[in-house]
């Protein structure tokens with residue numbers, strides 16, 4: 471399988487003090503893979519996504535090696551990748567251009583005819599109507615804006631999609647539609663980095679799961695390990711086990727937790 475994204479010893483620190491917010495971490499996402507990045511609030515997930523696109527807050531710096539299809543992504547060439555071969559669904563809906571109608575913003579991403587068809591279909595699948603295309607971002611609700619951001623990433627031709635908490639506030643139906651669209655991207659050989667608090671979504675769509683805690687990637691493992699009878703669970707970090715045991719569907723499997731720790 472082709473490697474789409476390779477991240478090698480990425481660290482993120484305060485520019486002024488060298489104090490680390492993200493400790494050295496490395497991972498790879500291949501064509502057709504979804505890597506779910508999960509972990510506590512404040513553990514550094516969004517910073518990792520921002521570093522990939524060179525859009526960290528100015529008081530922070532990063533070091534390491536980021537490659538897209540083997541090519542080093544650096545300061546001077548990142549514009550050639552952003553929004554083209556790497557699409558980003560940011561955690562904040564402020565990312566929409568406030569002065570440009572939604573239709574125009576979507577059109578910029580997909581100038582081709584097929585793109586237009588995909589936009590119309592995508593709108594429908596995400597529970598939006600065509601009328602939204604003539605609106606400005608300020609006329610949308612938070613959930614609608616988030617769905618537009620999802621659509622933007624999904625209609626783009628990007629090889630890599632980075633989605634930072636795309637589902638809060640969009641409702642159950644749109645979350646389900648998003649899940650299906652993600653699986654379609656996966657099947658068509660794209661690579662996805664999905665940052666989420668939704669562990670059910672993560673275990674459902676991801677091929678690999680990475681867990682962050684206090685700026686460290688404490689685990690990265692194939693999602694098949696989460697199958698109830700998979701022995702490899704023994705290899706997971708206690709924090710990962712804690713996360714999974716706190717899922718409502720696992721609350722009755724505490725025996726398993728004790729069995730794996732003894």
Ligand SMILES: Nc1ncnc2c1ncn2[C@@H]1O[C@H](COP(=O)(O)OP(=O)(O)OP(=O)(O)O)[C@@H](O)[C@H]1O
Pocket residue numbers: 491509510511512513514515516517518527528529530561
């Ligand atoms: N510009 C900044 N300057 C200093 N610290 C920052 C800055 N931006 C983020 N941080 C800190 O870095 C840590 C990681 O933040 P980040 O946004 O990556 O967390 P996260 O895992 O995405 O959390 P959440 O799940 O809540 O979105 C947090 O402790 C946050 O306070």
Ligand code: NI
Pocket residue numbers: 515516517561634
């Ligand atoms: Ni975040």
